[in-house]
Amino acid sequence: MELIIRKAGTGDLPGILDIYNEAVLNTVATFDTVPRTLEQQTEWYGQHGDAYPILVAEREGRVIGWASANRYSDRLAYARTAELSLYIHAEYRGLGLGKRLLGRILEEGKSAGLHTVLSRIAEGNDSSIHLHRVYGFDMVGTMRQVGYKFDRLLDVIIMQKLL
Template sequence: MRIRQAHLRDVPQILDIYNEAIANTVATFDTVPRTLEQQEQWFEQHGDAFPVLVAELDGIVAGWSSLNRYSDRLAYARTSELSLYIRDGYRGQGIGKALLEAVLAQGKQAGLHTVLSRIEEGNASSLHLHRLFGFDTVGTMREVGVKFGRLLNVVLMQKML
């Protein structure tokens, strides 16, 4: 497995992974699949300060991670929100750990100070992974999302770099 900076050519595979998560999981609260154009615009908004990384296995993007701008308000310039998605069929192989370690290191190098993560309360594997990397639980937002006909709680986690 190779962890590397994502390139524009990776966006179609990043999109496939994300749209699968939209359709089948509560890892994202998006409910409508994204288009390639939307995902390319998302990618272009990142740059050096907000890295996008991919885990590549035999030419396939098996997962991706990004640090996203938390807010357009300048006081939040050093705060980011984490995204981490693994391709169906590749989960449970340590790819998430490798991506999380790398993206946090790049975020620190880029001068970010705080990383936030919103995780659906029942996503035990994601909660565990975040705790392994020193994220603390800030609180739980109750019934803030509806997906697959269920009201969902979100755990807010935070890590200082």
């Protein structure tokens, strides 16, 4: 079946939430440790608007991945900088979907007027680091032992791309 990548709507929030909460419970892709509620995800969605796009990957009417450009800071000088989020349903990881979503969210971000995109990647996530390098992200720093999840302290690598 055909894969569709499109802008997310409020009807996509349950699918986005399912994918995100699976990552919360089973991965270090996010440092959230408690699953989100639909109310929290709806509030998150409302913080984006045209300046910070959200995309979903859909197959047979099911959301199987999503990407978003998130406000980096509420200080106005950072308005053209975003932090990237990219999550793939567990059944579809490793099939190239992340690559397609990342390419599209960067295009959408540039069209929306963003200039800089940042990603924070937990240590050990070599596939994510590789994917970011494919799209021209540079490693700009490492924050040492800033996260604690699954009974261990984790470093976070910061990657950056100028659009």
